[in-house]
Amino acid sequence: MIAYRLLTLEDSSAFCHKVTEALSKGWTLYGSPTYAFDAEKGVMMCAQAVTKEVAGDYDPDKKLGQL
Template sequence: MKLYRFLSEVDTSAFCHKVTEALNKGWELHGSPTQTWDHAAGVMRCGQAVTKEVTGTYTADTKLGAH
């Protein structure tokens, strides 16, 4: 099955570390990264979709971060 996650974080090195960790766990980038201004928090946020092929059957209880 193919899993999908959308990683997001404030635009700091924390975002890069989050994406790097996912890549090192076998996730692959899916599409382009995105940025948006969070008016409520007053910060820029980044996002990146990632996907991963794994064995098994998807259910709504699948823990995406555990893969």
């Protein structure tokens, strides 16, 4: 099964660390990062999709960050 996650956070080094941590745990980048301005918060937001091949079937109760 291929698991999918969309990592999001404000545009900061914390976002880069979040993506780097996912990559270190075997996740693979999927597509390009996306940026959007959150007018309510007044900040730029980042998003990066990642995928990972995992054994077993889909389980909606499983936290994707634990795969």
